[in-house]
Amino acid sequence: MRSANLSPVVLTDDWKNAGFGLYIHWPFCQAKCPYCDFNSHVVAHIDQKAWARAYVAELDRVAAELPGRTLNTIFFGGGTPSLMHPDTVAAVLDHVRKLWPMANDPEITLEANPGSVEAGKFRGFRDAGVNRISMGIQALNDRDLKRLGRIHSVAEAMAAFDIARDCFDRVSFDLIYARQDQTVSAWEDELKQALTLAIDHLSLYQLTIEDGTAFGDRYQVGKLRGLPDDDAAADMYALTQDICADAGFLNYEVSNHARPGSESRHNLIYWRYGDYAGIGPGAHGRVTIDGQRYATECLRAPGAWLSAVETGRAEHIRDAISHEEQAQEYLLMGLRIREGIDRARYEALAGHPLDQATLDHLTDIGMIRANRKKIIVSDQGFMVLNSVIAALANA
């Protein structure tokens, strides 16, 4: 209990350890992918002007509570933000600049679906201020793209990727692996091919079957066949880390790989447990106001969100989070990244150190490395990270 009485300044400014970012959620897609449980919807018509107005209004609301901040990163996530009109993106970014000063070299990312990419549009995003694209390519063969319910082919994805590269220095892409009927060696080939395309960043997600999705439903009735078992999935994961590392893409997070220096700085704010304002349907935020950290969440349904912004409040959850909970969140987020967590920071938040017997045990079995300053999850530990976290958090 040594650090129970650390000075409150340290605690209330905890977010400064990681910086401040802005997340903007765009909740629309051209088609709903059967595996996806993101807050994404397919609609016939979108009134882009109304959405731009609503984002601007929300920005005003959030900025009023967070004066004097410098913004490090902005992230347009979805859904499919590449469906936004460049004017909508510009309206948002122009307004942001009026509200907060930007850090030097801010990172402004926009997620794109290869099915909705045109050169003109991408130039528009760039002109609005976007400087990084994250593209959902998902698979490098057409049969699998089809099974994933994607609206684009590999050729279209490659064309979209080229357009993005022409406009932006930083382009990342996502792949989903451990797919139906995918063998370890097939994934190895695909990954090697992906690495020849990759510029400086790659997100490689193992397919997760989520409740409430089309895949989830099929899985429950036993109709989603050919998924690799845990052992095969573990082999694929281990192989992925090795191959990426050999190619110079380090796994700086469980599913994210980058050349050193090219990590997603916005996502690092989450994982380092900084402050981030979240606007748009279903967006989450963590914001420190007058020394108290809040978890915020906006209404999820796009229509409800829009009318709420027009008539009142779109943020429907604002929970003060206790220091203990913050410590837990720091642990949950921070152990996902290779740099690990800072013990002093954890202790300052939690009011107590992590359980030493558990740390010793996890070290003994090779799941973590711990020194006086840091706790870092090993490659082996990443594969069972949920268990590692549970052991530490529930000790």
Next chain:
Amino acid sequence: MTPLSHIRNFSIVAHIDHGKSTLADRLIQETNTVSARDMKEQLLDAMDIERERGITIKANTVRIDYTADNGEHYVLNLIDTPGHVDFAYEVSRSMRAVEGSLLVVDSTQGVEAQTLANVYQAIDADHELVPVFNKIDLPASDIDRVAEQVEDVIGIDASGAIPVSAKTGQGIHEVLEAIVHHLPAPKGDRDAPLKAMLVDSWYDAYLGVIVLVRIIDGVLKKGDQIKMMQTGARYGVDRIGVFRPAMQPVDELGPGEIGFLTASIKQVRDTKVGDTITHEKKGADKPLPGFKPSVPVVFCGLFPVDSAEFEDLRDAIEKLALNDASFSFEMETSAALGFGFRCGFLGLLHLEVIRDRIEREYDIELITTAPSVVYHIYMKDGTMRELHNPADMPDLTHVDHLEEPRIKATILVPDEYLGDVLKLCQDRRGIQLDLTYAGSRAMVVYDLPLNEVVFDFYDRLKSVTKGYASFDYQMTGYRQDNLVKMQILVNDEPVDALSIMVHRDRAETRGRAMCEKLKDLIPRHMFKIPIQAAIGGKVIARETLSALRKDVTAKCYGGDATRKRKLLDKQKAGKKKMRQFGKVDIPQEAFISALKMDD
């Protein structure tokens, strides 16, 4: 006050599910004892757990009035009894209170093991029997075959058997007439000193202890000062009455009648079933013979999942014990499970019923440990100790030898499954005593160790015979055998709650089975876990649970840390359903499931 000649007392007995309670319904209905509005199926099975499981656990008494075809008015007292072997004691004491029984046989099933057991009890009690062949509305009903079985297997005359459907009501009138004409009237002397048999007692939240009595001689009135002849306790009678089936006060109970009394008795334990009640003054001088007490034969530990609920558990167990004299308990501490109770039961169903009630009525989640029987340990110094819990096994250097309880099991089974049944009994260290045939069915009698039967024998029997075998047993006594305590080590640490007593020759097989089961039951951990069975220091079986390879959330949803925190809470809740042994989490159900054998 009904003359003795116009009273008939009888119990309804049968193998489980042959339709006793449904027949009771029809008798109640046919005689308009209960209004149509209040009538429901298996009316007498009033406990939640009875209704849910569709079985009778507690015997129930009802008084009905019947005007026979001859124009005479009769008072009939019926006792509906449970069919399950665990509650056989309820049947035997009910029979002591009446002069005859309706022996119900499901005509689609035929004579089963409890049918036989009931007949033996009836003969013991010097009873008249009226066979009733039930369920004749079903197409599979075969009255001729059942009649033949009754004559061949049981050896009683089936010519007077009455075919009925307790479902449709067909034949019920004939049953009522047979009761009046074929069952004897009770005997008794109104002017003799009071002699009432204490048949049963239970606790009522409003009235305190309610005592079911059968008047043998004399008259019992409200306000009487009474004395229990065995316990010597004295009470003033507050109320007397009869069950219809709701309680109805009466002025007096005379010879041959069955009814209840209340007398500010605090606990069921203050009353002794089988005791003789008489008047304090001018009482009878010789008590009735009394009943053999029912003793718990199966013991297991009950521990709260949440150790903070220990006091709540104590409270629940004490309350349940108030009402159930055949359930015993004492405090137990386990290195692995903390504080709990070692409880004794009449059998596994009784155990399940009590456990269910604690979990549901008192909302306490429980861990149940391996059921064990009572061993007799003969020490070198000549003393004998009872062993209720393998964890308490004393140091072997002081032990001379061990004895275990044995039973006589009777199994009725269709021919084609006989081989499987014999193999099962043989595997369980049985000694065949008898094997006879009745038509296409065999009746096998085995001498078996109770510890081989107590746990999953009946389940196995049902599964090897596709449900066609029936089974009944009685305790016979103790016998010496080569018994050892087997420990289970998980990750090299002994788990006391998984220790069992086992025959030395069966130890390897059981040890291997338990290790394999545990390997399936314990979730994979971040490290590999050896699971071993050992006798003394010697490992006799070993399995290894390999390490968990993958457990990670692949993608992140923007900054949705709440979602991750919820996952953590879920993991935490899941962990609550586990017990920690060193570094290993063992799920609660493992303590029971590990013992199941799929031999």
